[in-house]
Amino acid sequence: MLTYILRRLVMLVPVILIVGLVVFTLVHLTPGDPAAVILGDQATPEDIQELRDRLGLNDPLPVQFINWFGGVLRLDFGDSIFLGMPVTEALLERVEPTVLLTLYALVVQLAIGIPLGVISALRSGTIIDRLMTALAISGAAIPTFFLGIMLILIFAVTLQWLPSVGYVSPTQDPWGHIQRMIMPAFALGFSTAGLLARLIRSSMLDVLNEDYVRTAKAKGLAHRDVVIRHALRNALVPAITVVGTSVAALLGGAVVTETVFTIPGMGRLVVQSISRRDYPIIQGAVMAIAVSYVLVNLLVDILYVYADPRVRLGDK
């Protein structure tokens, strides 16, 4: 197990290097001189030259990359052009809403996906199963931002049950925080819940036909015990990978959801930085989100090996 984790950590190095290379290359895709683009039409050649020096654009590309990537490894992404502060500082200010939103969405995904999948499997072939499947397919098709707008229209504009936008930190006002996060978390989590429900349904159906489930039933265990302790526990193992990949969808979706609900997170910062041409912020945020996604996936893979002894044995 430990060697597995170590091997995976070593494999992480090239991935992060490539991620860094992609992020670095992006800025150099800009048509023309990035310094001139950042400063706009009114800049004098002296201004542009000065910014080029500040951004290190006068160095040869490989040198620029090494300097930039060296900074990244020390968690130094340079300074924001618009905000006038280090990128790392700006990102840290915005990290809380994004992390919490993603976590809540994950909770919504599990809270909807698992029961939906289990009920579908137990009532396989009935109207309930069909309705659940229809709901799951629709959930996967509805764009997060449209679902968010619909929730605002229904619960904030029409019924006026919930505040429509904004963010309050849980340490400041826990109740206000919950009220403001219900809709974004649901909008974000619902899309991936459908996928999870479909997977749980099919793996539950597989598991319910297994011998050990029949044995459990035959020895007279209560139906609920058979379903939860014997069937669900095993059906959840393949679901781990789906939850892992959906973290990418959730992190990406958070960017859009934050804009819909004006939540001051990292995603909204990225979107705002596009029109400000604040490339260091965009690079830093994209890099940070991509690396956390890679790390989450690593964690999920380790969890998978831990949860499924067959994988562990096959590894040797």
Added chain:
Amino acid sequence: MGSIARQSPPASLDAAADSASATTTRTRRRRSWLRHLISNPITALSLAFVVLAIVVGLFAPLIATDDPNFATPADRLQGPSAEHLLGTDALGRDVFSRLVYGARISLLIGIGVTFAAGILGAVLGLLSGYVDRLDSPIMRTMDGLMAFPSILLAIAIMASLGPSTVNVFIALTVVYTPTIARLVRSTTLVIRQQTYIESARSIGLRDTEIMGKYIFPNGLSPLIVQCTFVVALAIISESSLSFLGAGVPPDQPTWGNMLRDGQSLLQQAWWLAVFPGTALFLLVLALNIVGDGLRDVFDPRSNRR
């Protein structure tokens, strides 16, 4: 030779096969999969909706009742009526006509990106799966691109290239090529083990010929299924980018731009957001259902109970 022929799939080495009979078999096969696909009423309905959307997009100028960009300030923010089927927006533009033109951009991007990513991904996947030397460099690059949440990568590319329809096309092609490359690579790895590939190699066919004539056609079904989903994903991504203000420039009628305008006027004019959003949802839903249907037809083993 006889044993090889028996193991060969329909489009195989048997060049001497009677071409006329081969054609009829192929048409029959094609008809049967289409019939199989539409045997499920919901899939048939979804396919019809996708076709309808394509027709609407193609003939947008004929179907739209107004110029999508013609502003009539006097008629601003009017609800749905006989004159303006789906109401008007803040500048008095006809929502129905903008919706119709929006279908055009969505489908153009969706299908265009799928073709580009499909071709690029297929070439990279074939090379990676067939030429051992290229496998590692190609796949590591693809892994690197897949380490980003797709919408974030698209946003980052758009931030550098600047907002325009062509740039959306480029950005989304980069985003969806790795998924296809990975799929084609894995089917290539399976197919290259087959006896008919070995026999093709042993009679001295060139590698490019083997890849193009034997490996690619035999791995086509999972690719087509995946491409259906990519159309849906690209359409969602395009509208998300436009919604964020990082996609198609705001003066053009796209569903994402309409939703962006609509959200700020949610209190006064619900129809501005509801109609383009519903159109987007229905089109993506229909595409996903058609994709599921195609998967069931092409790969009966994946049939879910």
